[in-house]
Amino acid sequence: MTVYGVGLGPGEAELVTVRGKRVLDSVETVYSPGRLSRTVAREYVPESKLGDLDFPMTRDPEKLRSAWREAASVVAETAADGDVAFVTLGDPNVYSTFGHLRRTLSAFHPAVDVEVVPGVSAMTAFATALGVEIEAGTGLSLREAADGAAPTGPDRLILFKVTDAETTHEKLTDAGYDVQYGRRLFMEQGETVVTSDPTDVAERDYYTLAYAEKQGVDRDVATAKFEEESA
Template sequence: MLTAIGLGPGDPELLTLRAVRALKEADTVFVPGGIAFELVKPYAKNIVTLDFPMTRDESVISECMRQNAEKILPAAKSGSAVFGLIGDPNFYSTFSRLANAVREHYPELEVETIPGISSITAFASHAKIAVNGAFTVTDGPADPSVKIMMKVTKPKVREAELRKEGFNDFVLVERMYMDGETVYKGEMPEKTNYFSIMAARKL
C-alpha cells in the first residue's frame, strides 16, 4: 500500500493526528527533501529521501518519476509505504504523477491520500484575512479546468449550469467525514445536505 500524507505548510504543530499516526505505523516513509524530512523525523522509523529536480524539462521529470517509482514500489508491495510532502497531496503536488508511475509497474496497488493543511488555508490564517465569498486559486491559467463549490444543495441545477461552461465530470461528497456520508459521481442528485462539496472538471 502507498499512502501520501499532507504535512501542512511547514509548521510541525500543524500536522494532523491522522498524519502522525500513519507516519508512526509506516514501514518506510519517503520524502522529497529536507523540510519534509524534518517534519517526519520525530515519528518515522525508516526515512528515505527522494530526488525531485526543479525543472520544466518534461523528459527529466518523467525519468525522475520512473526512478522514484522503482524505489517506492518494493516497500509499497511488501508493507506500508508513506510519501510525506508539504501541503496537501491532491493540490498542486507531484504525487499524482508519482502514483501513476508506481501504478504502471503494479496496477493493482492500493493508493490513498491523507489530506494536510494546504498553503491556501494556511495563508489566510497567517495573513490574518477572512475569506467569506467566492474566490479563485490558480497556479497560472486564467481559465480553470476544475471548480470546487461548497454548500451545494441543488447539485442537479448546478451541474446543468456548469455543463454550459464546458465542464463534463462531476463528483459530490455529502456530509464528508460525518454520519451518513455519501459520494456521488457522474449523475448528480436533485437535492443534498448543506454540508456538501462538489467538484466539476473539464476532461
C-alpha cells in the same frame, strides 16, 4: 500493501493531522521528496525509517518522466514488503509532488494500493496568517504566479510561487487590486514575513504567496448585530 500520501501541512510540525501522525507511526518506510518535508517528518519518525527520492527541479519532460518512473519503482518495491508513506508539504492533492508519484504508480505498478491522508494546505494557512476571512458565497481563485505573473479577473485571488513579487505587485495594483504577501508562513524553516510591501519579499523564494482583492469589492457578511428595534 499500501502507499500512503501524507500531507504534512505548511511546514510547522504541530499542524500535522492526528491521522497523518498515526500513519507515520504505522508504516515501515517514509519517503520524502525534499529537505523541508524531511525536516517535518523527522519530528515523528526516526531517521532510520526515512528514505529519499529524487524529484529534480527541471522543466525537461524526459528527465522528469525518468525521475518519476524511478521513484515509483523504488516505492513499489518497498511496498511489496510493507506499508510505506510518501510525505509532502501541504495537501497531497493540491499542487503536490505526490501527484506525479501516484500517476506513475497507477501506470506502471497498478497492483499497488494508494491512499491519501489530507493535510492543511499552505493556501488555507495563508488566509489564517493574514487574518483574511473568505466568507460564505465569496468567489476565490487559486493561481500560480511565478516569474512576475499576475493573473487577474476574480474579485479575490490567492497566488502561490510568487517569485518576482515586485513585478507581480505592479501588474496587480495597475489592475485595481490591493495585495498582501506572506512568506514561509507556519514553517519552521526560514524567516516568516507578512507584508503589503513587495520589496520586503523581493528575494526570490518559492514559498511566497499573495492575497489579492479588488479595491472596493462589495461585502455582504452576516453578523450577530441587529438593528435596534424602534420604540
